[in-house]
Amino acid sequence: MSKAKTSKNPLMDSIIALCKRRGFIFQSSEIYGGYNGFFDFGPLGVELKKNLKEAWWKDMVHCRDDIEGLDSSIIMSPKIWVASGHVGGFSDPMVDCKTSKMRYRADQLFFAPVIVDGNTIGYVSVLEDSSMQAVAEETADKMKRKQGVQGTLAPIELKDYTEADPSEYELIPSPATGEPGSLTPPRDFNLMFETKVGALSDSTATAYLRPETAQGIFANYKNIVDTGRVKIPFGIAQVGKAFRNEITPRNFIFRSREFEQMEMEYFISPEADWQGCHREWIDWCKDWLVSVGLPADMLGEDVHPLEKLSHYSRGTTDITFKFPFGEQELWGIACRGNFDLTQHQEHSGKSMEIFDQESKSKFIPHVVEPALGVDRLLLAVLTAAYTEDEIGGEKRTLMKFHPRVAPYKVAVFPLLKNKPELMEKAQDLYKKLQRKYNVFWDTAGAIGRRYRRMDEIGTPWCVTVDFDTLEDGTFTLRDRDTTEQKRINEEELLAMLDAQLY
RNA sequence: GCGGGUAUAGUUUAGUGGUAGAACUCCAGUCUUCCAAACUGGUUGCGACAGUUCGAUUCUGUCUACCCGCACCA
Secondary structure, eight states: OOOOOOOSOHHHHHHHHHHHHTTSEEETTGGGTOOTTOEEEOHHHHHHHHHHHHHHHIIIIISOTTEEEEOOOSBOOHHHHHHHTHHHHTBOOEEEBTTTOOEEEGGGEEEEEEEETTEEEEEEEEESOTTHHHHHHHHHHHHHHHTTOOSOBOOOOOEEGGGOOGGGTTTSBOTTTSOBTOBOOOBOOBOSOEEEOSSOOSGGGEEEBOSOSHHHHHHHHHHHHHTTOOOSSEEEEEEEEEEOOOSSOBTTTTBOSEEEEEEEEEEEOTTSOHHHHHHHHHHHHHHHHHHTTOOGGGEEEEEOOGGGOOTTOSEEEEEEEEETTEEEEEEEEEEEETHHHHHHHHHHOOOOOEEETTTTEEEOOEEEEEEEEHHHHHHHHHHHHEEEEEETTEEEEEEOOOTTTOSOSEEEEESOTTOHHHHHHHHHHHHHHHTTSOEEEOOSSOHHHHHHHHHHTTOOEEEEEOHHHHHHOEEEEEETTTOOEEEEEHHHHHHHHHHHOO
């Protein structure tokens, strides 16, 4: 009877509904039934997103003397992705067990034939583990005894599943069931989108949509060093789209296939205290997140254990955020050593060394990389801002955006729209403010309704022109969070906005 | 990718083998001197494609999207 949606995340549902209702975020290609993993940003969403990117750029590039900006192309030479390891390493062959429905990474699933006096009596399989050799030997011994085979057990030589011969797929037992025959061949999940460049569609034309903006920075590192604008330590920052063919996009815009990154590579001497530098950047990033409206108590740190680090990393700490669906990675701060530049030096044959005047030495610098997903940040900001409260017994939904990132900074209303003198006065103010800020104009309905509308899209202030305005030039300034109203003149209004919207 | 669930207007929802009603929202108008007022009118919907049928939003199948769990997330 009841077909109540069984969503266990009403907060997430409310945020998604508001995003659609008010024009923040739409599902991509909605009129054709949607397209999994892609999103469109509506009139409000594009403003919010732009404000976040501009705030980042201002604080990261303009307000720092040691960081330069860059905008590299999305499609670059495929050689870049070979050098970076993405062509080889970005694809993880996966194995599914058809019986248990378990899924394994093929390079973490090990197997070996059990050989007695030269005869293969079966196979054993184990998952990657420090004790896997011992477990495999024990299992092989049991198999030998169970089958009653006499003879000498040959040493167990474990290989991972990617090295298995196709004829062996049917013989290797699933680690889940212990029975052979249920494992699929290793299947590729290459997370890079491929495309073709040029008229010819042969394999030499294959190119990739970048899965991260970082490689564009490394590929231009030499250009920027050669323009002589920088000396160690320095950073290069970039904002741009990136693409990953995620197997399972989930959680609204948290994991999507097309997304935007704000990345910065901070180049330091190999002799420098990289751990100290890492810590400084973690703190800088946390402070910045607070400055755009994320409460400090919703942030956390997740230090990646050494054994789980990526191939390029010497240390990674994620700044996490308490999303409605759990505490998840927001901003990854990775120490990439000199892996990337060394790779590019080897593959391109061009020197990536820099001469440091201070130490009179030449070296390939190491990097600390703070990488932030714009869309994840946007979702975090939406989550932190979403508030329900009660005003005079009426429920109210409001988005408590930091004024700095709010899509509209201020709204201007004539108290009554059928009074031309109020309309005219309000238009004057609206036009004046519009030159400097994104301002919302609304004449429809009762004044209270207009206030609530602004609450729902997070406009921090509303200014109402009434009959007193015509007499003494003061307006009603109404505050979104407190709903307090006070009289203020134009000069005071401009000064207040200037002070609040740095 | 696997399993389970869901799909009617912008939102929340009625309902039917004979092409759908409501509330709120939205738009227009009347009115309105500061927190979703009132009145009048209006726009908008059966996720898509097939099949069964005289006729399908309803029954069947396929697909798509969303939600939950598992797996995955260099």
